[in-house]
Amino acid sequence: MTHVLEARNLTRDYHIPGSLFKKAKTVHAVKGVSFSVDQGKTLAIVGESGCGKSTLARIVTMIDPATSGDMLIDGNKVDIAKERLTPEMRQKVQIVFQNPYGTLNPRKKIGEILTEPLIINTNMKADDRRDKAMAMLKKVGLEEKHYGRYPHMFSGGQRQRVAIARALMLNPRLLVLDEPVSALDLSVQAQVLNLLADLQDEFQLTYVFISHDLSVVRYIADDVMVMYYGEAVEYGSREEVFSDPKHNYTKTLFAATPRADVESIKARLARKNAA
Amino acid sequence: MAVAEIKTTKPQTGFAEFWFYFSRNKGAVMGLVFFLIILFVAVFAAFVAPHSPSVQNRDVLLLPPGWTQGGQWTYLLGTDAVGRDILSRLIYGARFSLFIGLVVVTLSVISGVLVGLIAGYFRGRTDTIIMRVMDIILAFPSLLLALVLVAVLGPGLVNAMIAISLVNLPHFVRLTRAAVMSERTKDYVIASRVAGAGTMRLMFLTILPNCLAPLIVQATLAFSAAILDAAALGFLGMGAQPPTPEWGTMLAEAREFIQRAWWVVTFPGVAILVTVIAINLMGDGLRDALDPKLKRS
Amino acid sequence: MSLFEIENLVVEFQTAAGPFRAVDGVSMKVNAGEVLAIVGESGSGKSVSMLAAMGLLPWTAKVTADKLLFNGIDLLGLSPSDRRKIVGKDIAMIFQEPVASLNPCFTVGFQIEEVLRIHLGLDKKARRARAIELFDLVGIPNPAERLGHFPHQMSGGQCQRVMIAIALSCNPKLLIADEPTTALDVTIQKQILDLLMRLQAEHGMGLIIITHNMGVVAETADRVIVQYKGRKIEEADVLSLFESPKSEYTRALLSALPDNATGDRLPTIAEFLSDDQIFAGAVR
Numbered sequence: 001m002t003h004v005l006e007a008r009n010l011t012r013d014y015h016i017p018g019s020l021f022k023k024a025k026t027v028h029a030v031k032g033v034s035f036s037v038d039q040g041k042t043l044a045i046v047g048e049s050g051c052g053k054s055t056l057a058r059i060v061t062m063i064d065p066a067t068s069g070d071m072l073i074d075g076n077k078v079d080i081a082k083e084r085l086t087p088e089m090r091q092k093v094q095i096v097f098q099n100p101y102g103t104l105n106p107r108k109k110i111g112e113i114l115t116e117p118l119i120i121n122t123n124m125k126a127d128d129r130r131d132k133a134m135a136m137l138k139k140v141g142l143e144e145k146h147y148g149r150y151p152h153m154f155s156g157g158q159r160q161r162v163a164i165a166r167a168l169m170l171n172p173r174l175l176v177l178d179e180p181v182s183a184l185d186l187s188v189q190a191q192v193l194n195l196l197a198d199l200q201d202e203f204q205l206t207y208v209f210i211s212h213d214l215s216v217v218r219y220i221a222d223d224v225m226v227m228y229y230g231e232a233v234e235y236g237s238r239e240e241v242f243s244d245p246k247h248n249y250t251k252t253l254f255a256a257t258p259r260a261d262v263e264s265i266k267a268r269l270a271r272k273n274a275a
Numbered sequence: 276m277a278v279a280e281i282k283t284t285k286p287q288t289g290f291a292e293f294w295f296y297f298s299r300n301k302g303a304v305m306g307l308v309f310f311l312i313i314l315f316v317a318v319f320a321a322f323v324a325p326h327s328p329s330v331q332n333r334d335v336l337l338l339p340p341g342w343t344q345g346g347q348w349t350y351l352l353g354t355d356a357v358g359r360d361i362l363s364r365l366i367y368g369a370r371f372s373l374f375i376g377l378v379v380v381t382l383s384v385i386s387g388v389l390v391g392l393i394a395g396y397f398r399g400r401t402d403t404i405i406m407r408v409m410d411i412i413l414a415f416p417s418l419l420l421a422l423v424l425v426a427v428l429g430p431g432l433v434n435a436m437i438a439i440s441l442v443n444l445p446h447f448v449r450l451t452r453a454a455v456m457s458e459r460t461k462d463y464v465i466a467s468r469v470a471g472a473g474t475m476r477l478m479f480l481t482i483l484p485n486c487l488a489p490l491i492v493q494a495t496l497a498f499s500a501a502i503l504d505a506a507a508l509g510f511l512g513m514g515a516q517p518p519t520p521e522w523g524t525m526l527a528e529a530r531e532f533i534q535r536a537w538w539v540v541t542f543p544g545v546a547i548l549v550t551v552i553a554i555n556l557m558g559d560g561l562r563d564a565l566d567p568k569l570k571r572s
Numbered sequence: 573m574s575l576f577e578i579e580n581l582v583v584e585f586q587t588a589a590g591p592f593r594a595v596d597g598v599s600m601k602v603n604a605g606e607v608l609a610i611v612g613e614s615g616s617g618k619s620v621s622m623l624a625a626m627g628l629l630p631w632t633a634k635v636t637a638d639k640l641l642f643n644g645i646d647l648l649g650l651s652p653s654d655r656r657k658i659v660g661k662d663i664a665m666i667f668q669e670p671v672a673s674l675n676p677c678f679t680v681g682f683q684i685e686e687v688l689r690i691h692l693g694l695d696k697k698a699r700r701a702r703a704i705e706l707f708d709l710v711g712i713p714n715p716a717e718r719l720g721h722f723p724h725q726m727s728g729g730q731c732q733r734v735m736i737a738i739a740l741s742c743n744p745k746l747l748i749a750d751e752p753t754t755a756l757d758v759t760i761q762k763q764i765l766d767l768l769m770r771l772q773a774e775h776g777m778g779l780i781i782i783t784h785n786m787g788v789v790a791e792t793a794d795r796v797i798v799q800y801k802g803r804k805i806e807e808a809d810v811l812s813l814f815e816s817p818k819s820e821y822t823r824a825l826l827s828a829l830p831d832n833a834t835g836d837r838l839p840t841i842a843e844f845l846s847d848d849q850i851f852a853g854a855v856r
């Protein structure tokens with residue numbers, strides 16, 4: 001079965017031109033990353049700032065080209081540096097961003113934001129577009145009355161729902177989610193994660209889920225890839241990575257994540273009383 | 276599926292929220308009131324003005340204002356050297372000033388925004404070339420440049436307006452370019468790109484509406500600056516030509532009367548002063564109301 | 573006598589939509605040497621209550637309280653100049669965005685020496701020596717060299733260490749940390765939290781940590797206060813809170829943690845709790 005997404009040795013270099021005072025520099029943001037994702041599954045990419053995960057997200061979403069390496073979507077090679085994206089390919093991958101407060105155009109109503117992808121890519125009539133947008137709005141848990149409102153009237157969690165709805169308007173095969181719940185409160189995070197799980201079941205979506213929060217990753221991922229300074233230092237199924245991490249960085253990451261369970265608290269209090 | 280959480284504060288409509296912040300600035304509200312009065316007077320000049328602005332009455336040459344000795348109440352602000360009522364001329368002159376402000380601002384904004392959009396969106400060499408041209412325009416003292424342009428094109432109100440628009444161009448280009456550059460990298464623009472939006476749609480439908488707030492403020496201030504510049508050009512004889520009752524031209528004609536008939540010089544000057552202050556106060560209030568960083572909560 | 577005591581704190585803001593109560597009758601006590609965590613989601617008023625206590629809110633905020641005592645001194649009744657003698661010296665605060673909290677125009681050395689000059693009145697040599705000592709204390713390598721660096725030349729974690737050094741420079745009795753690690757990476761977060769706990773134990777300070785991260789609470793707090801929309805919902809020692817939370821809101825918060833997930837879906841608060849129910853279930 002063809003993978004929905006397959007990456008072979010992707011690299012991305014940024015060339016910073018030199019000036020009178022500085023030498024030219026090349027930043028290797030992504031260094032030879034390979035992975036694949038099957039339909040209906042979630043690949044979680046974990047790493048801290050500067051590890052290249054957002055750069056990788058942009059490559060997968062076909063916003064920026066890779067410097068070298070191959071990327072295949074549904075078995076077709078994609079290289080936006082060489083040829084323009086066809087509308088069919090453009091629709092296959094969509095993205096949801098981290099910051100709910102910058103992700104929606106402040107000057108457009110929710111309905112306009114949702115129908116925009118349809119206006120650009122299809123010949124649907126205005127009524128059909130409105131119906132589809134309304135249906136998607138309800139599917140993400142919002143109501144009809146929200147259709148004509150502006151983004152600033154919504155909370156962070158609601159905006160993220162609209163962003164998810166927008167990403168799904170074109171029926172993509174793959175959804176890239178760049179830290180979609182990091183900026184949300186705990187209770188709202190739970191709602192959005194539930195929504196994502198339901199949508200994945202209903203539409204058989206494939207997710208590439210980027211996060212730095214290991215507890216979220218452990219909850220939703222099927223496969224996990226850990227990135228460090230542009231390289232994939234760990235790659236395997238969720239069970240493998242969490243029960244038996246092989247790379248030192250992965251172990252450090254696990255050790256550093258704060259644990260919110262009763263046993264750890266008891267142990268800490270015991271240590272404190274002994275001291 | 277869980278119902279989405281509801282926001283606690285009730286949402287305010289755009290205009291009500293805008294008016295709340297605008298009305299906090301008493302100066303701005305006063306400026307707005309004055310401006311509306313001037314607008315009303317200009318539009319209904321035919322009904323408001325007591326006399327015709329161009330009729331010369333040889334019997335009442337250089338009449339002092341109505342409340343002074345020797346003045347007549349029908350000629351409230353006095354008359355000029357050829358017997359025309361100054362108040363009526365000022366009222367009709369308001370039309371010219373507002374017209375000048377409107378035309379100059381429209382020209383500057385449309386061309387400035389277009390050029391700024393292109394510079395800010397495409398960056399690279401296009402941006403560099405455009406900004407260097409703007410720098411050249413900015414390097415000249417604005418009035419001097421306008422004078423030179425009018426001298427080249429020939430004196431007259433229309434040419435004065437074109438000259439002033441060109442001199443104002445760099446300000447709008449810079450403003451638009453800065454706003455475009457800052458909006459361009461935001462997530463919602465990338466989201467539109469990922470949805471397949473092309474360059475035109477991104478520039479005009481996605482980015483431009485979000486750059487309007489500083490533009491509106493600058494346009495308001497440019498309005499008053501245009502009135503001042505046109506008055507200056509008129510004073511120098513390069514703008515509106517007599518007998519047009521434009522305030523600056525009235526000042527030019529009255530130069531020789533500063534000593535013996537102060538009212539011929541003072542009232543056009545006061546008219547310019549009051550209009551410009553009113554519009555600037557309004558512009559300040561607009562900036563405070565539209566700038567989200569200055570918002571109260 | 574407790575080190576820091578608030579009773580019935582109310583903070584109201586004037587907004588375009590009418591007065592807004594960010595903090596509605598919150599009370600708490602912190603003793604010397606104790607770590608109190610204030611946990612809540614956004615809009616719970618946790619940061620606002622601490623800023624109000626320090627007098628750091630803008631003039632549009634109205635602050636009232638039955639009691640607002642630090643070491644027995646009434647903070648509400650103080651004149652601004654008297655308050656300035658205490659805030660920054662005996663009460664210190666560190667904030668969420670370390671790079672933004674430092675003045676970008678001045679070196680970090682200048683900023684820490686400024687605090688020493690104003691509060692302790694030390695001369696130039698003594699200031700420099702103390703600054704190097706403090707940078708050493710917070711674990712900044714090459715402290716003498718670092719004094720001449722600007723905030724934008726340093727990473728987030730290092731800037732946060734500088735902030736902690738500035739906060740500790742006058743040996744405060746109480747340190748308030750407002751989401752000190754939220755903007756930092758996980759590995760750096762652990763280092764900063766360990767540093768804070770070590771310094772707290774060494775100096776015997778009272779420490780208030782404001783956070784929305786239950787993991788941070790579990791790893792640092794002695795006692796915990798849970799806030800929701802400006803009101804206190806529950807207060808307990810950390811073990812009791814996690815083992816047997818008494819209010820429904822706290823139970824809902826803990827069950828929403830992905831680590832505690834049972835089954836495919838995470839239980840969400842809106843599914844079974846309204847605002848009124850949350851407030852009614854408050855355990856003061």
